[in-house]
Amino acid sequence: MERIELGTTKNKEKIKELILITGEKINDCMQCGKCSAGCPAASQMDILPHQIIRYIQLGEWKKLIESKTLWICASCFACASRCPRDLDVAKLLEGMRVMILQEKNSKKIDIEKMGRLMTDEKMPQQAIVSAFRKYSK
């Protein structure tokens, strides 16, 4: 049987870089949707986790980096734990965030102001660590 390659034709360099930094085998995705079905933030996303993988396969870089999904993802890894193909959508989203922040040479949080948050007893430690990972490079 002839093998169908899902390789991208667009934005190859960006996709190659994303795959290099995440190590994810994007062509293993069979679009089953289990990642999206289990995502607690899916209702707020404009591109669902399984669609993120498809856009990566298709090289739709602009749509990906303009998506609010990147910043809504809570990095809970539910998608990764549900994937029957051992793919980690959260890691791909993090990889894209890092690439965007590096490209802009910017960060979304001012680390100098984090001290105030760290003394807030109601702030879960996991949220602080997650914010560092998510919004700084």
Ligand code: SF4
């Ligand atoms: S659960 Fe895995 S295989 Fe299924 S759509 Fe999501 S990433 Fe692809």
Ligand code: SF4
């Ligand atoms: S890590 Fe992000 S994309 Fe994956 S299930 Fe959690 S919120 Fe959804």
